[in-house]
Amino acid sequence: MEIFDYDQVLLLPRKCRVESRSQCDAGIDFGGRRFKLPAVPSNMKTVVDESICQWLAANGYFYVMHRFDIDNVAFVRDMQARGLFASISLGVKAPDYATVDTLADAGLTPEYITIDIAHGHSDTVRDMIWHIRKKLPNAFIIAGNVATPEAVIDLENWGADATKVGVGPGKVCITKLKTGFGTGGWQLSALKWCSRVATKPIVADGGIRSHGDIAKSIRFGATMVMIGSLFAGHEESPGTTVDVNGERFKEYFGSASDFNKGEYRHVEGKKILEPIKGKLSDTLVEMEQDVQSSISYAGGTKLLDIRKVNYVILGGDNAGEHLLM
């Protein structure tokens, strides 16, 4: 198996088919809706909050609300009362089961539910998928996080509508160091490996460091790309603003860090500072333009045309050109 990550791969252009990049459509269908971009901010406390989720939903972007210290039922009710889709996260513990039951009893079905635990290839995720399917049959279920084709196959067979791939590639992740496991350093090839067996959409999660990595994720099989650090440093970001020698930063911490958990137990995340780079809406516009440009280099007009391109691996044992023939 070839092992590579985002910074070791470049995609190869094909003959251009458009006169302007504005003719390229960066939109994607996902879970019965169409979104402007195949990118979604991570469901983390320092990346999204209620008002960011409202803004994203109202402006044509996908979002996943985090699951920490929030009332999911009130959130779903509020979003749907505004005519917006509801997209929540759940764990696999008793309070998460209670949330599903309360939603069902109230006649509220979130359009999207992301089951989000560190080691998603687990019977606990299977049981939660089955519980959601029984109580909220119309919810689109994203389940993760996983790292292998076996896990993708199991989650799909258990009823997930999409799987989330990425264990340990995140910028504030220390899973690799603490446990010796994960896709940190080879997330892109793990994505390629998983997408070979996937029959449903994959959300590639973690390790995105620049906008071009979105196109690379799409090339290797992602339908949606979840991004934390690139979204954490905005004026609107929920992290605390910190001033260091006159420069402004936002705190960005892992969901499995002691900062999120409130205790030092099974810590697999850390806290860093992200420089504030302006408004989230401006970054999203730039991201869309960059993805449009990626599509044009792919010789296409729509996002999934990126899947057709060849690529090269730079340096290392796997170096070489990879042709689609």
Ligand SMILES: NC(=O)C1=CN([C@@H]2O[C@H](COP(=O)(O)OP(=O)(O)OC[C@H]3O[C@@H](n4cnc5c(N)ncnc54)[C@H](OP(=O)(O)O)[C@@H]3O)[C@@H](O)[C@H]2O)C=CC1
């Ligand atoms: N994508 C990634 O690489 C990672 C992401 N995270 C994120 O951090 C957040 C917290 O994650 P998590 O700790 O799972 O959430 P929770 O604290 O909600 O734990 C979920 C359940 O899974 C159990 N669990 C967690 N890890 C393992 C494991 N390795 N083996 C067996 N059981 C396990 C927990 O039990 P117990 O705690 O008692 O073991 C608990 O019952 C999530 O948002 C998650 O996505 C965390 C680590 C890696």
Ligand SMILES: Nc1nc2c(ncn2[C@@H]2O[C@H](COP(=O)(O)O)[C@@H](O)[C@H]2O)c(=O)[nH]1
């Ligand atoms: N191992 C850990 N992974 C975490 C933690 N909190 C979040 N995450 C994952 O990281 C991505 C974001 O990655 P980035 O490279 O874009 O910053 C996020 O979506 C989660 O999957 C954690 O504490 N430990």
